[in-house]
Amino acid sequence: xxxxxxxxxxxxxxxxxxxxxxxxxxxxxxxxxxxxxxxxxxxxxxxxxxxxxxxxxxxxxxxxxxxxxxxxxxxxxxxxxxxxxxxxxxxxxxxxxxxxxxxxxxxxxxxxxxxxxxxxxxxxxxxxxxxxxxxxxxxxxxxxxxxxxxxxxxxxxx
Amino acid sequence: xxxxxxxxxxxxxxxxxxxxxxxxxxxxxxxxxxxxxxxxxxxxxxxxxxxxxxxxxxxxxxxxxxxxxxxxxxxxxxxxxxxxxxxxxxxxxxxxxxxxxxxxxxxxxxxxxxxxxxxxxxxxxxxxxxxxxxxxxxxxxxxxxxxxxxxxxxxxxxxxxxxxxxxxxxxxxxxxxxxxxxxxxxxxxxxxxxxxxxxxxxxxxxxxxxxxxxxxxxxxxxxxxxxxxxxxxxxxxxxxxxxxxxxxx
Numbered sequence: 001x002x003x004x005x006x007x008x009x010x011x012x013x014x015x016x017x018x019x020x021x022x023x024x025x026x027x028x029x030x031x032x033x034x035x036x037x038x039x040x041x042x043x044x045x046x047x048x049x050x051x052x053x054x055x056x057x058x059x060x061x062x063x064x065x066x067x068x069x070x071x072x073x074x075x076x077x078x079x080x081x082x083x084x085x086x087x088x089x090x091x092x093x094x095x096x097x098x099x100x101x102x103x104x105x106x107x108x109x110x111x112x113x114x115x116x117x118x119x120x121x122x123x124x125x126x127x128x129x130x131x132x133x134x135x136x137x138x139x140x141x142x143x144x145x146x147x148x149x150x151x152x153x154x155x156x157x158x
Numbered sequence: 159x160x161x162x163x164x165x166x167x168x169x170x171x172x173x174x175x176x177x178x179x180x181x182x183x184x185x186x187x188x189x190x191x192x193x194x195x196x197x198x199x200x201x202x203x204x205x206x207x208x209x210x211x212x213x214x215x216x217x218x219x220x221x222x223x224x225x226x227x228x229x230x231x232x233x234x235x236x237x238x239x240x241x242x243x244x245x246x247x248x249x250x251x252x253x254x255x256x257x258x259x260x261x262x263x264x265x266x267x268x269x270x271x272x273x274x275x276x277x278x279x280x281x282x283x284x285x286x287x288x289x290x291x292x293x294x295x296x297x298x299x300x301x302x303x304x305x306x307x308x309x310x311x312x313x314x315x316x317x318x319x320x321x322x323x324x325x326x327x328x329x330x331x332x333x334x335x336x337x338x339x340x341x342x343x344x345x346x347x348x349x350x351x352x353x354x355x356x357x358x359x360x361x362x363x364x365x366x367x368x369x370x371x372x373x374x375x376x377x378x379x380x381x382x383x384x385x386x387x388x389x390x391x392x393x394x395x396x397x398x399x400x401x402x403x404x405x406x407x
């Protein structure tokens with residue numbers, strides 16, 4: 001597996017994952033670059049314990065968490081995220097709902113956001129999510145459910 | 159409250175779908191049972207439910223407003239997450255790839271630097287320890303070797319910090335790459351300087367007809383100068399690093 005192949009194949013999903021983790025395009029680019037730098041450094045020593053995709057996703061999550069930790073204030077990122085989110089011509093109410101949802105996503109814990117971001121990737125399987133997060137396959141559903149409920153509670157308080 | 163018993167698994171993936179006999183029409187009345195179905199909603203999205211389990215879930219959703227609301231929210235939140243995704247155009251990707259290429263060059267240069275330092279340090283150390291005190295070089299080389307080894311670690315730490323910052327700034331990489339190349343060149347020169355300097359000292363003592371004390375003093379002075387130069391060599395990238403860092407947003 002060459003770096004160019006990995007980059008060509010995984011750059012888009014990694015960027016999506018980073019963006020969903022961070023909610024900011026600029027920060028997602030930072031995380032993307034850090035991810036592929038780490039991939040470049042580590043690819044020669046990749047032992048094949050997991051699939052390349054799982055390995056890269058793990059690195060991407062770590063990079064996103066690092067960028068997130070470096071973030072100065074949560075509010076700055078939230079504003080940026082809302083500014084840069086592109087929801088194509090929704091009705092006002094739907095736009096507000098989308099805005100609330102984005103804001104709620106930004107306020108979730110890293111653990112919850114990671115599982116939601118991974119599950120929203122095209123073709124991400126149950127097993128892959130478990131491997132990336134390092135949790136048993138049987139707990140993916142419940143973790144995802146917890147994250148979703150938390151999100152729901154924030155967006156639509158009872 | 160205990161979660162209801164789980165179903166017999168019809169696939170090799172463990173899912174949280176209860177036995178049909180335990181399913182209830184949970185119209186907002188049994189939160190715990192509904193939670194089990196809500197987890198099944200998530201499982202279905204990931205393709206982890208078998209066809210019979212999916213049918214059972216659909217049956218339940220048809221009769222449970224609470225779970226239906228949750229399923230709707232799942233779909234809605236997924237849609238918002240995916241439609242709000244930022245995208246990168248070809249120019250963005252080209253820029254990112256260019257930056258990555260530069261970064262990988264820096265990493266390669268850095269590895270080369272470390273390799274050369276390690277290769278250079280080993281024979282110098284052997285020479286410094288193994289040669290008799292009366293012969294050219296010993297203390298001088300020992301100190302210089304230690305200075306070199308210290309610089310390897312300092313460089314590693316510095317490089318680590320620079321990579322983190324450099325990944326966000328393509329211009330920075332150009333400057334840093336040039337810096338690393340200069341480091342490598344200076345290293346080669348340094349390797350040549352040591353024996354040359356030591357021989358010069360001995361030759362100077364011989365020409366001037368001075369005593370061993372004079373030669374020792376000169377060597378001592380050279381060691382001090384060499385250490386100061388080494389420290390200065392480290393101060394240069396450190397200062398540059400701080401300057402660049404201050405300019406970054």
